[in-house]
Amino acid sequence: MAMKIIFPVAGVGTRFLPATKEVPKEILPVLDKPLIQYAVEEAAASGLGDFIFITAPGKEALEKYFAPNAGLDEFLARHGKERLLDDVKRFYGKKITYIRQEQALGFGHAISLAEAVVGDEPFAISLPDDLILSERPVMTQMIEVYEKYRSPLIAFMKVPREEAPRYGIAAGPMLEERVFRIEQLVEKPALADAPSNYAVIGRYIMTPDIFPLLRRGRKGAGAEIQLTDAVVELMKKRQVLGYFFEGRRFDAGTTLGYIETLVHVALRRDDTRDFTRRLLRGLVRDEKL
Ligand code: UTP
Numbered sequence: 001m002a003m004k005i006i007f008p009v010a011g012v013g014t015r016f017l018p019a020t021k022e023v024p025k026e027i028l029p030v031l032d033k034p035l036i037q038y039a040v041e042e043a044a045a046s047g048l049g050d051f052i053f054i055t056a057p058g059k060e061a062l063e064k065y066f067a068p069n070a071g072l073d074e075f076l077a078r079h080g081k082e083r084l085l086d087d088v089k090r091f092y093g094k095k096i097t098y099i100r101q102e103q104a105l106g107f108g109h110a111i112s113l114a115e116a117v118v119g120d121e122p123f124a125i126s127l128p129d130d131l132i133l134s135e136r137p138v139m140t141q142m143i144e145v146y147e148k149y150r151s152p153l154i155a156f157m158k159v160p161r162e163e164a165p166r167y168g169i170a171a172g173p174m175l176e177e178r179v180f181r182i183e184q185l186v187e188k189p190a191l192a193d194a195p196s197n198y199a200v201i202g203r204y205i206m207t208p209d210i211f212p213l214l215r216r217g218r219k220g221a222g223a224e225i226q227l228t229d230a231v232v233e234l235m236k237k238r239q240v241l242g243y244f245f246e247g248r249r250f251d252a253g254t255t256l257g258y259i260e261t262l263v264h265v266a267l268r269r270d271d272t273r274d275f276t277r278r279l280l281r282g283l284v285r286d287e288k289l
Helices: 036-043 060-065 070-078 082-089 107-112 136-151 161-166 210-215 227-234 253-268 273-288
Strands: 004-007 052-054 095-100 123-126 130-133 153-158 168-171 175-176 178-180 184-186 198-206 241-244 248-251
Touching: 004 036, 004 107, 004 227, 036 060, 036 130, 036 136, 052 060, 070 082, 082 168, 107 210, 107 227, 130 198, 130 253, 136 178, 136 198, 136 241, 136 248, 153 253, 161 198, 210 227, 253 273
Parallel strands: 004 052, 004 123, 052 095, 153 241
Antiparallel strands: 123 198, 130 248, 153 198, 168 184, 168 198, 175 178, 178 241
16 A cells, blocks of 8 residues: 655754754764655655655755755766765655645644645654664554554554653553554653553554544644644544554654664664674773773
């Protein structure tokens, strides 16, 4: 099933200031590739190719990133750097629709802006901050579950309980291995109110009936229009599922999470693995001295 996929990238990125004052968070590199490219490559690996970016004023670098740069192409060709040229050209000509969110009114609001482009079909959402490394691309896994149940679906992972206040948290009965029916869902609950340690991760498959609920535009946690609130409304009308994906997620949107992301990606890549291992072992040894 080839769905459209929305990348909401219009957030202010306050947790990464001052770097994100001029450079969009999604352009920050993990080694030599910006975060957004990991997300786009992951979607492409799931067979998705119709991309919708919700961007913001001041984030033009994101739009430019996927557009041809004739000067650079010519330079690389002239210097015989064919591999690099292939790399930068990989996303030329991809179908990307850009929609402007003029004001950062929230993640839910950003999604609502895609209504006309999405039309009357189920669609995917991916947040590039959540970098996921997995053998089977996450959206491939999620589309399989969607095709079985035809219900909106949210990716989940279990987190240490004390971290629950940082996430959307859900609870409900398991329907099969990895799949549960969401019966409760709260955005960033106080620790005492968290119904479980099942945390929402930034991959979704939604159905178009979410749009009227987003349009109501109730302000939720952090005075922003939250997707979670619309999903809670949707749960009154139809079943919404949670899915514990196979793979490991890294929170590249915070400084500590970013360190972890860099190290893990470096340990998995052939050209950086040995160096990174030696570096880390050396550091551990030094620590003992
Ligand atoms: P976050 O809550 O991570 O916000 O948004 P943020 O602005 O990116 O980062 P911080 O919290 O200020 O550091 C979740 C996703 O929703 C998008 C963000 O770009 C991110 O991918 N978003 C958020 C929008 O597109 N518009 C908004 O108004 C808010």
